[in-house]
Structure formats: structure tokens, C-alpha cells
Amino acid sequence: MNVLPYVLAGWLFLIGCYGLATSRNLIHAVGCLAVCQASTYVLLLAIGYRKGGTAPVFSDIAPGSRPVVDPVVQALTLTDIVIGATVTALLLSLVIQIAKRHRTVDPDELSELRG
């Protein structure tokens, strides 16, 4: 199946969106956003894969001796992971503040404005 990895990435994204939209808990919602983000890793790595390819690192293989997978998408994925982790931390700290101010983490109960 040639498109299965791409379809998997799309499925991960949609299932993450479903979780985000139906979530009754903000911590759960942040987790769903992480799932959505994971779909981009799968998509990038699927695009960069090459049959029989190895890691694009030439410290122990001679250049040109073996096919290597696409390093550009790997670099994109790498930075995406670190950024994802810190942005998740930022969102979770927002959730902590919301829990302190409103005493709830249910997004449906956060309708009124408070000082």
C-alpha cells in the first residue's frame, strides 16, 4: 500500500481534532493538540523515507555507498518536537492558571469573564 503512511498521518490529525473539539478537560485538550502535532511528524518522515535508506549520517558509512533518507524533513521534525514540547509546557501553564482562577478545567464552564 503506497499511500498508507500518508493516510495514517491524516487519520492521526483528524482524530486529534476530534479530541480537541469534544474534550471536556483542558489537560486532555492539550494532549489532543500534541496528537495533532504528531501527525505532522509522521507525514514528514513518510515523505522523506527512501526504500533501503539509512540515517543521513556519514560518520560510519562512506558517502554514496548507500541510499540515505531525506535529511531535510528529519531536520524539520527534530525542531518541531522541541518546539512542540515547550509550547505544550506553555499551554499547560495556562491551564494551571485557569484552574486556579476559575476552579475548573472544563472549557464549557469557562464562558464568563472574571477579573
Add this chain to the structure above:
Amino acid sequence: MSTRMRLWVLIAGGLGTAVLYLLACRDLPAFGGRWHPYGDRAVDAALARHTANTVSSVNFDQRALDTLGEESILFGSVLGTVVLLRQTRDEDRLPPQPVRVAPQVRRYALLALPVTLLIGLYVVAHGQLSPGGGFQGGVVVATSLHLLYIAVDYQALERIRPVGRYEVADAAGEAGYLLLGAAALLTGAAFLTNYLPYGTFNTLASGGTVPLLNAAIGVEVAAGVVVLLARFLDQAVEIEEEPQDAGAEGTA
């Protein structure tokens, strides 16, 4: 909008996205195919600049400006978390009481601490040669310090973790990256150009500015993760809310 209505909107949007995405998938290059024009060019450029790890070369040489942007997001997130999780006026800080740690946990965590720290520093230093680099190594270094929390207690962690200094180190890592990039301007090259001699392939001194930018990122990520975890641990372990203020918040 009612919950039911929202669900229908979600289903419609999801189905639409799924159909468009599947149509787009059919035009993507075949999975595992040989056609990777950017990848091949990135590998050639990395080898021309004597960087064995192509991923590091892409991150810290070929698209170093993008990495500066990503690093700034990281810096901004850490800054935002520090601001959001600060101790507010209606909160008290109680020193946590030490609890007994199982001797096995203590032994293995203390044993693993220096090893993990060394591996983290190794991964940062060898970013231009082997898989790894500042991002991954920085996280490993930050993790190693927190083994002390598992092995001993929170106060022991606080002694090796003056948060103020790590905040300065976080900013210094970001500034170091900018200054290394700006130093290229002095040589007449563009911002963040690789201007140092490329060195011998597959040795520690190879890749020109790649290992230096790697180290700057390593400092920033390690300090950033320590600061992030410190703020979350403070909330979990030390900061206690005064119960009588629960009703008075609305007027504050």
C-alpha cells in the same frame, strides 16, 4: 451552539478535510521512492562543508536562520511559562518535607546521574558527527539534573539548580546564537553564514560554525528545560494556596 450542532459541524469539517487530504495524498511522491531532490542537495552541501551529520548541517548551516526562529519560539515559550507560573500574592511557599526514598532508587538514580550528564554533553558536542545535537543533548542534560530529585529530595535539587542563573544561561544561549550569526557580518558574509574553516571531515573540529551553534542551542535548551520544570515543580511541590482567599478572588 448546542453540543449536538457542534458535533455535526465537526463531522462535516472532518469529512471535507479527509476527502481533500486523500485527493492530495494521491499526488504526493510515492512512499519510499528514489526522488528526493532536496535531500540529495542537502547531503551534497553537508559533505562539501565537512559535516558528517547532514541533519545538523541542515539545521545549523543550510537553514540556520529558520533554526533561529524556532529557537526564539522556544525562548518565548519558556519566558511565557515563567511569567504565567510565578508565585502570586494569594499563594504561600511552603518548604517541602523530605520523604524516604527506597535505597535501590537512590542508588541507581545517583549512579545514573553522572552517566546521563556525560551522555548529554557528549550528544551536544558530537552533534555535527553523529545523530544528536544541541536540541536532544540539551534535554538529556536537563533530565540528568532531575535525577537528584528522584534520588534524594526537592531541596537537594534546588541546591544544584539556582533558577535565576539558568534563566540567564537560557538568554545567553539565545544571544550566543545571534552573536555567532552576526560575527559572519564582520567577515563580509551574510548573517548566519558558515564562515569558519570547515576542518577535517569526521573529527570534532569539523563543520565550521555548526558545532558552535550546536553548543549555543544546547545551553539554551538545557537551561530552558530546567527553568520550565522548575516552575512546574514549584507549583506542584512548594506553592500552596491560602484557602480563605477562595471567595475573594473575584474582587482582586
